[in-house]
Amino acid sequence: MNNKTIIEIKNLHKNYQVGEETVKALRGVDLTISKGEFVAIMGTSGSGKSTLLNILGCLDLPSSGDYFLDGGNVKSLNRNQLATIRNQKLGFVFQSYNLLPRTSALENVELPLLYNPLVSNTERREKAEQALIAVGLKDRMKHLSNQMSGGQQQRVAIARSMVNDPVVIFADEATGNLDTRTSFEIMALFQQLNNNGMTVCFVTHEPDIAEFTKRNVVFRDGLIIKDERISNRQNAITALAQLKDETYAFGN
Amino acid sequence: MKLINLFKIATAAIIRNKMRSFLTMLGIVIGVAAVIAMLAIGQGSNASIRSTISSMGTNLISVKPESQNRGGVHQGQSTSQKLKVSDVDYLKSKSLLINAISPEVDGSGQVIYGANNWPTQIYSGNEEYSFIKKYEVETGRIYTSAEIKKAAKVCLVGQTVIENVFAEGEDPIGKSIRFNNIPFKVIGTLKEKGNNTFGQDQDDMILAPYTTVMKRINRQTYLRAIVISAKSEDQIVATSAEITKLLRTAHKLKESADDDFEIRTQEELISNFGSISEMMLVLLGSIAGISLIVGGIGIMNIMYVSVTERTREIGLRMAIGGKGKDILRQFLLEATLLSVFGGIIGIVLGITASNIVEDALGWPVLITTNSILLSFLFCTFIGVFFGWYPARKAAKMEPIEALRHE
Structure with missing residues (x-):
């Protein structure tokens, strides 16, 4: 596997000013993520995992420390430059899908490419169709977002996150609104994407979801307290099959 | 972002909320129709006064004893x-x-x-x-x-x-x-x-x-x-x-x-009547203009609501690479399109109303290209003017906060 470093953060700090009090959300974090990794960032609420994801996702800037994304230092970029980085190098999947309402799956997936002036109309349409095929929604391209189930909506969101060929996909509690079965299906999709070489960075607080990843990074009070490779990684498809057996057993 | 894509996005947003878009436009529609009809009636009576006076002879000078x-x-x-x-x-x-x-x-x-x-x-x-x-x-x-x-x-x-x-x-x-x-x-x-x-x-x-x-x-x-x-x-x-x-x-x-004599010319008569009918024209025009401004405020109001309601959408657009200026343009174009569509419907309605007035009441009406152009430009201006502030509000949002908005 290619071990090219995609994300490298050094001694990262993030402080928030809440009234007169300074909240130290991140207190010197070092983390390196290489191409092809599937990382779960875990921790309780307030541990700093969301803050880290915002910074990794170029939605926020650190108070101090360095962040190298795909070789470039993000620290000195302005709002517009950050927007361009997000548009061309990153993909996002959110807990609540964040699809445009009453808009077709295809148009939702096309959205990131609309903001890239280098992509032509035909290219945009082709890439969006390919992404939807990849997430298994070939037959639902014209369906409106509000006519879809939660799992389908999250698939559309995943297709949207990968349509611009990002270097890394960030998922923020991407299974948080889904039932177990659908969560496993979504994890199976992420595993499949990861097997095809996509780097995925997955924020969750559910340990059983984290078991499907290759590496778990645990946060507490703004610091990494655990960073370990998963030796016995769960296969989501197998887990899904077991889930069916259990349901069957309950049925009896 | 390419202009054509921006146009697609703005049109899609308008179509997505048909009823609301229609009601928003209604203010502009009524305003523009009123401006067109009022100007048509005012200018029509002005023109008819002028033509009757000049039918008495435009070169006429009459001398009367003081x-x-x-x-x-x-x-x-x-x-x-x-x-x-x-x-x-x-x-x-x-x-x-x-x-x-x-x-x-x-x-x-x-x-x-x-x-x-x-x-x-x-x-x-x-x-x-x-x-x-x-x-x-x-x-x-x-x-x-x-x-x-x-x-x-x-x-x-x-x-x-x-x-x-x-x-x-x-x-x-x-x-x-x-x-x-x-x-x-x-x-x-x-x-x-x-x-x-x-x-x-x-x-x-x-x-x-x-x-x-x-x-x-x-x-x-x-x-x-x-x-x-x-x-x-x-x-x-x-x-x-x-x-x-x-x-x-x-x-x-x-x-x-x-x-010990007094000289009167038709010009004087025309200008006397002209000033009366111009006063009427200004009066009618400004009443209609006020309704147009009220329509514009309606657009601003709805755009404000729309920006607040679509905060998450704005956050998402920013997260996937939309720049502040893209968001600004999107909402500005949406407001402008609303008022331009409203303006076009208003022009058609205004011309129809003028013709009905002419047929039903027998009042002389005169629809000039100028009055159409004027009201069209005015409502475009209103769209940009009243769309600017809400659009700016949208463009200045922080993506993280916008995404977190409930």
Whole structure:
């Protein structure tokens, strides 16, 4: 596997000013993520995992420390430059899908490419169709977002996150609104994407979801307290099959 | 972001909220329609006033005696004896700018023909009178210089008089009618002119040589007025000035004395009426303009609601690479499109309403390209103006906070 470093953060700090009090959300974090990794960032609420994801996702800037994304230092970029980085190098999947309402799956997936002036109309349409095929929604391209189930909506969101060929996909509690079965299906999709070489960075607080990843990074009070490779990684498809057996057993 | 994509996004957002978009547009639709209709009615009445006044002759200058002031009591113009036939001759011989000149004498009385009678007005002048006042002969002929000289009892009759004293289909020419018991031979009929600006029937009249009216009907030596035709409209001012100068000489007025006559031109009349109808136009226009502004505020209101409601969408767009200016343009274009669509519908509605007013009420309307262009530009401006603030609010959002918005 290619071990090219995609994300490298050094001694990262993030402080928030809440009234007169300074909240130290991140207190010197070092983390390196290489191409092809599937990382779960875990921790309780307030541990700093969301803050880290915002910074990794170029939605926020650190108070101090360095962040190298795909070789470039993000620290000195302005709002517009950050927007361009997000548009061309990153993909996002959110807990609540964040699809445009009453808009077709295809148009939702096309959205990131609309903001890239280098992509032509035909290219945009082709890439969006390919992404939807990849997430298994070939037959639902014209369906409106509000006519879809939660799992389908999250698939559309995943297709949207990968349509611009990002270097890394960030998922923020991407299974948080889904039932177990659908969560496993979504994890199976992420595993499949990861097997095809996509780097995925997955924020969750559910340990059983984290078991499907290759590496778990645990946060507490703004610091990494655990960073370990998963030796016995769960296969989501197998887990899904077991889930069916259990349901069957309950049925009896 | 490419403009065409921006356009697609904005149109999609408008279509996604059909009902709300329609209601938002309604304010602009009504505003623009009101502006178009109000301007059409205002300009229509203005134009119709102008055309009736110029049908009386645009080059017309009339000189009337200054109203008399005897012991503090104004006597009115008709009692003044300041204008005489000699003034006409003097002006005719000295003036360089006059195209045609005629004395004017009038009187009122009863026309009698057979068993019918009708109260009417008699107007009179010389052989140039009908040219100056734009009376046209329908059948027969105008009186000659010889007839004027001998104060011949001949006349031309207007259409209203014909209708009232002659039997239907009867040819008035050659018939003898009596006006205040003086017999007149009808030598011609006058073309129909219709009502003038003041609603006065311009066909209810008899036209005769001024000598005849002065000697045989009024038994007076002074004139009611002198009517003059300038060579062209541009020369009206110069001609008026020349007449003033000549008449002052003729009347031997001292330097310090006021004019004992009054010069009126059609221009004055037009500008008097023009200023009234322009006032109406401004009044109607500003009421309509206010409704347009209210429509604009409606757009601003809805755009504000829309920006707040779509905070997460804005956050998402920013997260996937939308820059502040992309978001600004999207919402600005949405507001502008709303008002432009509204404007187009309003223009169509305004033109329709104007035509209905014209057909149903018979009011003259005039739809000018200018008024359409004006209201269209105005509503585009309103869209940009009132869309700017909400769009700016959207563009300034922080993506993280926008995404977290519930």
